[in-house]
Amino acid sequence: xxxxxxxxxxxxxxxxxxxxxxxxxxxxxxxxxxxxxxxxxxxxxxxxxxxxxxxxxxxxxxxxxxxxxxxxxxxxxxxxxxxxxxxxxxxxxxxxxxxxxxxxxxxxxxxxxxxxxxxxxxxxxxxxxxxxxxxxxxxxxxxxxxxxxxxxxxxxxxxxxxxxxxxxxxxxxxxxxxxxxxxxxxxxxxxxxxxxxxxxxxxxxxxxxxxxxxxxxxxxxxxxxxxxxxxxxxxxxxxxxxxxxxxxxxxxxxxxxxxxxxxxxxxxxxxxxxxxxxxxxxxxxxxxx
Amino acid sequence: xxxxxxxxxxxxxxxxxxxxxxxxxxxxxxxxxxxxxxxxxxxxxxxxxxxxxxxxxxxxxxxxxxxxxxxxxxxxxxxxxxxxxxxxxxxxxxxxxxxxxxxxxxxxxxxxxxxxxxxxxxxxxxxxxxxxxxxxxxxxxxxxxxxxxxxxxxxxxxxxxxxxxxxxxxxxxxxxxxxxxxxxxxxxxxxxxxxxxxxxxxxxxxxxxxxxxxxxxxxxxxxxxxxxxxxxxxxxxxxxxxxxxxxxxxxxxxxxxxxxxxxxxxxxxxxxxxxxxxxxxxxxxxxxxxxxxxxxxxx
Numbered sequence: 365x366x367x368x369x370x371x372x373x374x375x376x377x378x379x380x381x382x383x384x385x386x387x388x389x390x391x392x393x394x395x396x397x398x399x400x401x402x403x404x405x406x407x408x409x410x411x412x413x414x415x416x417x418x419x420x421x422x423x424x425x426x427x428x429x430x431x432x433x434x435x436x437x438x439x440x441x442x443x444x445x446x447x448x449x450x451x452x453x454x455x456x457x458x459x460x461x462x463x464x465x466x467x468x469x470x471x472x473x474x475x476x477x478x479x480x481x482x483x484x485x486x487x488x489x490x491x492x493x494x495x496x497x498x499x500x501x502x503x504x505x506x507x508x509x510x511x512x513x514x515x516x517x518x519x520x521x522x523x524x525x526x527x528x529x530x531x532x533x534x535x536x537x538x539x540x541x542x543x544x545x546x547x548x549x550x551x552x553x554x555x556x557x558x559x560x561x562x563x564x565x566x567x568x569x570x571x572x573x574x575x576x577x578x579x580x581x582x583x584x585x586x587x588x589x590x591x592x593x594x595x596x597x598x599x600x601x602x603x604x605x606x607x608x609x610x611x612x613x614x615x616x617x618x619x620x621x622x623x624x625x626x627x628x629x630x631x632x633x634x635x636x637x638x639x640x641x642x643x644x645x646x647x648x649x650x651x652x653x
Numbered sequence: 654x655x656x657x658x659x660x661x662x663x664x665x666x667x668x669x670x671x672x673x674x675x676x677x678x679x680x681x682x683x684x685x686x687x688x689x690x691x692x693x694x695x696x697x698x699x700x701x702x703x704x705x706x707x708x709x710x711x712x713x714x715x716x717x718x719x720x721x722x723x724x725x726x727x728x729x730x731x732x733x734x735x736x737x738x739x740x741x742x743x744x745x746x747x748x749x750x751x752x753x754x755x756x757x758x759x760x761x762x763x764x765x766x767x768x769x770x771x772x773x774x775x776x777x778x779x780x781x782x783x784x785x786x787x788x789x790x791x792x793x794x795x796x797x798x799x800x801x802x803x804x805x806x807x808x809x810x811x812x813x814x815x816x817x818x819x820x821x822x823x824x825x826x827x828x829x830x831x832x833x834x835x836x837x838x839x840x841x842x843x844x845x846x847x848x849x850x851x852x853x854x855x856x857x858x859x860x861x862x863x864x865x866x867x868x869x870x871x872x873x874x875x876x877x878x879x880x881x882x883x884x885x886x887x888x889x890x891x892x893x894x895x896x897x898x899x900x901x902x903x904x905x906x907x908x909x910x911x912x913x914x915x916x917x918x919x920x921x922x923x924x925x926x927x928x929x930x931x932x933x934x935x936x937x938x939x940x941x942x943x944x945x946x947x948x949x950x951x952x
Contacts, residue, residue, distance in 0.1 A: 375664045375675055375731050384662070386677075388731055415699050415730060441701050442662070442677055442708055522927070524835075550703045550927045 370394065371426035378464050381456045383444030386436040388419075390426035391469055397431040399497075400471030401645065402462045404489070406480035407454070408515075408551040410617045411440060414479050414502070417634040421477070424642045431469040435461045448544075450560035454481075455488045462489065473497050475645055480617070481505050481561065487569035498576040500641050503583075506591045508564035512536055515548050518618045522549045537562075549618055567595050573604035578644045580637055584614025611636045658682070660715035667751040671727035671734030674748055675700070676755060678722050679711040685718025686947050687788050688761035690752045692772030693723065694794075694925070695739035699730035702769065703926045710767070710936045714943060720761060722752050739771050741796055742862040749779035753786060765789040765946050767939050770796060770924065774862075777870050784877035789946025791882045791939050794923040798862045799894030864894075868902055875910040880946040882915045884938045886923030886931060 370393045377384040391397055403418050405411045422432040437457045439446035446453070462474060474496045478486030483504030490496045505511040516536050536546055536558060545552040570577070577599055581588050588608045599606035613634050661680050666673035677700075691707050693700040700723055701707055711721040726745050728736025749766065756764050765788045768776030773792035780790050826832060874881045885892060895903070899916070907914050919938065921931045 373731075373733075377662055377664070409703070412699055412701075412703075416728075419731065441699065441705060445709075445712070547929050550925075550929065550932065552704065552929060 371423065373423070373426075377442075378461075380438060380443070380460045382438055382446060382453070385438065385444070385457055385461065386442035387461055387464060388422070388434045389431065389465065389468065390422040390434075391431040392426055392429050395429075397429055397469055397471055399430045399473050399475060399645075400462075400465045400469055401425055401430050401432040401475045401477060402458060402465060402486075402489070403432065403434045404454075404458050404476065404478035404482035404485040405434070405437070405440075406482045406617075407437070407440065407557075408553065409549060410480050411436075413615070413617055417502075417637060418477075418479070420634075421638045421641055424638055425645060428642065428646045430475075430645070431465060431471050433461050433465040448554060448556040450556050451481075451484070451488075451564065452560060454485045455492070458485050458489045459492060462493065466495075475499070477502070477641065479503060481511065484508075484561075484564055484566055484569055487566060490575075491569065496575065498578070498645060499570075500644060501577070501579045502637065502641075503581055504566055504579060504592070505564075506566045506589070506595070508561035512558060512562055515553060519546070519548050521619070567591075567598065570595065570599070573599040573602040573606070575604065576644075577604065577606040578641070579606075579608040580640060581608065581610040582613040582615075582634070582637060583610060584612060586610040586612055609640065611640060613637060660712055665722075665755060667724065667748065667755055669727060669734070669747055669751050671732075673733050674724055674727055674751065675731035676722050676724045676752060677708075677711070678720065678755075678759075679715040680720050681715045681718045683718060684720065686943075688720040688722070688756045688759075688764045689714055689943055690749065690756065690764050690766050690776075691721060691723040692745075692749060692766065692768035692776045693726065693729075694769045695726070695771030700725035700732075701730075704929070704932055706769070706926055706932050706935060709932075710939055713936055713940055717940070717944065719943060720756070720759075722756055724748065724752055740862075741771065741774050741798070744771075744775035744778035746775060746779040746782070749775055750782065753779075753783050757786065762786065763788045765791065765943050767791040767793070767943065768795075769793045769926070769935065777867070780879070781870055781873040784874065784879055787874075787877075787879045789880040789882070789942065790874060791884065791942040791946075793882075793884045793935050793939060794886065794889055794926075795883050795891070797891040797894040797898065798864050798867055799891075799897060864898060867898075868906075871903075871906060871914065875906060875914050878913065880913050880915075880942075882917065882938075882942045882946075884917045884919065884923070884935075884942075886921045886934070887918050888922035889924045891924070892918070 371390055372393055373390050375388045378387045405418060406414055418434055422434055425432050436443040437454050438444060439449045475498045476486040476490055476496055477500040479502040483501040486499060490499055539546040540555045540558055544555050579592050579596060581592060588610050592608050596606040596608045659682055663678050665676045665678055667676050691711060693702050693707055707723045711723050714721045725732040726748060727734030753764055763786055766776040766780060773795040776790060777792055780787060907916060919934050921934045923931050923935060926932045926935055
């Protein structure tokens, strides 16, 4: 228990749909929380980059009376190993964690938060459950094909940096036609995950609009992407509450600190990102700016 | 991939001055050896390291009968406390000690310390305080302290021009972080071509992260009979510094140690474990050393 903030933080392995999942639960000490928050993490290198922000968000929400579950999906982090993980598997893991949170804390309402591909996982989970209210998406992947193009660019950049010496980088789909996995900056992208996300579309996953939606874009230009704006407009047109905002957090997802110094920075924390998310999730009336 | 049926995993909180630090303990179903503490590197958001290097290593060691503890440093992953930067002059000695104490309380009187990158620096700094409990120490991609230029690992200018002509690479220009990287590379090349520097960057050596401390610690381990491995990749930027230390004292210490201190250089770029090949090598090297060290200590 954190004595200064009157919250508790537990980390354990819980049974998942396929092997045990590493799950961290943050909750207030005292009256039972009514709202539970499930944090759906990004995948591959982006998961580590976002980790501490999710931790800080969970601590802040627990201080305000919410129960929060964070987790490592199968085959990631401390969770049990798995091969051929698909997008559906990621959603099933998130669903299992949501069930675990409800069972252990008796919360009556759920809120979902997702980052990057985890935003799509959160959107898909929302479509499966009727106890989910507000939804917060951090720098969401809006299209599976666009995300895979980003990963392809990362792969090309590692070639330029001389980190891989395997000749010219093929397109991901061509490389995956030859091998089960393709290497992206020291991470393995599996053929099954590639195939399961290439046709995903966030707008479709979020249809029909329901509840309150906040999208937070993380970039130095403080801009909201046009497809995110269109998504928010569609929600508003359907009568739902939705907003998209930009926070100044200009940190690359894949390339971090220099490897060549005696000191190097820990991944940046997102104070503004966390503050806006907490504000949205704890206010009585949802924002609709 | 290791078989989950051969080990179990539990979590524990290690008490430190920064607050509770998360440890994950992998326990073999059929114990057949000692215990191991894994000390993570510092560039990644959690103690799992890149592409879950340390969970994979822990489970591999557990399949050989070892109990393995890995942890998130304070302010990292699940651990409490604040951390804004990793400073090699300030290794996390107390946390390594807390891990050794935790295993001792669980009945493991002796442990092997395995550290990677920043974790290797912390493992070596902590080791002299625990020599009587150590079966061995493995320092993988240990950041050798010195004031030397880093080795240039990038592709040549000609190679870069060739890459730039690749239509596939042009796609990356759409990415702002790629554009920033390219601008920086071009600026560096331009300055270098004009004789305005931009060459290999010199380390600033802060006090506390110095060759004398490294020498003292290694001599202490050899003197106490603790098998110690220093493993590097052939492209690691520390090799220049290592070469100097070999000349000045390391080769003599290796000889004097009669096999207790081993220096290994492997044909990969271990630093940062930026490739799957580097990760596989690190797992193989550490596993083999733990095996060797436990046999040597048993004798």
